[in-house]
Amino acid sequence: MSAGTPARIVVVGNGIAGLTAADTLREAGFDGELTIVGDEPHPAYSRPALSKALLLDGDDVSSHELPPACHGATERLGVRASGLLLDRRLVTLDDGSALPYDRVVLATGSRARRLSDLPEELTLRGLDDALLLRSRLAGRPSVVVVGGGPLGMEIASACLASGCRVTLVSQGLPLTGRLGPYLAGVFVKAALDLGLTVIETGSARLERRGGSARVVLDDGAVLTAEILVTAVGDIPNTEWLAGTGLTAEGAVPVDSRGLVRPDIAAVGDLAALPTPNGLRRLPFWNSAIEQAKVAARALVRGDDAPPLRFQPYFWTEQFGLSLKAVGHLPLEGEPTYVDGEPGGGPALLRWSHDDGTGVAVALNYRIPIPRLRRAAQAAA
Ligand SMILES: Cc1cc2nc3c(=O)[nH]c(=O)nc-3n(C[C@H](O)[C@H](O)[C@H](O)COP(=O)(O)OP(=O)(O)OC[C@H]3O[C@@H](n4cnc5c(N)ncnc54)[C@H](O)[C@@H]3O)c2cc1C
CATH class of the missing domain: 3.50.50.60 (FAD/NAD(P)-binding domain)
Structure with missing residues (x-):
């Protein structure tokens, strides 16, 4: 294997971050041996659906399902990674086996506190x-x-x-x-x-x-x-990395491309990434996806891959209200009503920042996400 062309990549964690990393590795041209390890027995699924449609939708228990994976990886599901041996480039598994790697993606997410x-x-x-x-x-x-x-x-x-x-x-x-x-x-x-x-x-x-x-x-x-x-927060699943020196303050710090070092990426809920407020976890669905895309490209293309730049996107559905927000939350002060008015009807709201950007929030308001993103940018 040359430094630039990995032959074997192991993705540890089969959540949205691991799945997206695997898909992106293929899109970025990696055609070598790809293995995904996940300790849940299920194929990757939508975690946000668990507290929304899945609890509500009568007899329908399919709202959490994602389209079948097309990355062609060998999937080792129902198996837990128990350790990472950096000097031998091995992921050890709790069934006693071990997976050699040239590059590894750490995507073991977090668990409920x-x-x-x-x-x-x-x-x-x-x-x-x-x-x-x-x-x-x-x-x-x-x-x-x-x-x-x-x-x-x-x-x-x-x-x-x-x-x-x-x-x-x-x-x-x-x-x-x-x-x-x-x-x-x-x-x-x-x-x-x-x-x-x-x-x-x-x-x-x-x-x-x-x-x-x-x-x-x-x-x-x-x-x-x-x-x-x-529902009192989450704890990153980093225990299997004990002794590697890769963790700090309960998370895995990464650079702006999601890399811990050139052969190791960490993405999703267990990663702490550079933000304007210092190294922070951003434990949200879209953040996991964006981090995984950037880091997977960086594992294959190195410094040629662009760093992470994204507008945070968050949504929730509860008590008959649906909220979609582009930009940094939480928000102080009163919004401008771009459309609709206070009182509970559909509304598009904006909070403006001094630099001309802002936060756009759709409350029970149908709007395509790209338009919501533009509304956030135009919030001066
Ligand atoms: C109920 C719920 C609702 C949510 N709703 C929203 C929402 O509305 N909007 C939003 O933005 N975000 C939401 N989130 C957060 C979002 O789902 C997470 O940020 C996202 O799923 C993180 O993805 P991940 O792949 O990093 O981690 P995970 O989804 O946690 O996936 C990690 C996977 O790795 C596995 N794993 C752990 N340790 C090991 C090991 N040692 N070996 C092998 N596998 C291992 C885990 O079991 C898991 O399957 C919600 C989360 C929950 C729990």
């Missing part, structure tokens, strides 16, 4: 979690959701739509940290109108008392329900 080790604590990260929650909702149980971010709110929305009585526990006003106070206010009003009970607290913990699990708030108040779900 838990508040306890109680089996009653449900989280939503993978397809199996979503199918379990979906089946439990059929009995219309009472539900407490801990976590007022987009995921906690989407779960609460789906539980409410399934006919459950739902209480959401949030540190401060739900969604404020992600969206900013203006948009958070719009969503929380919609949630309250539909019957969600919101409790703002400092921190909550889970404990078992008298044989059943319960949520204890910082003022000592206790909440019980038939289902307890937490």
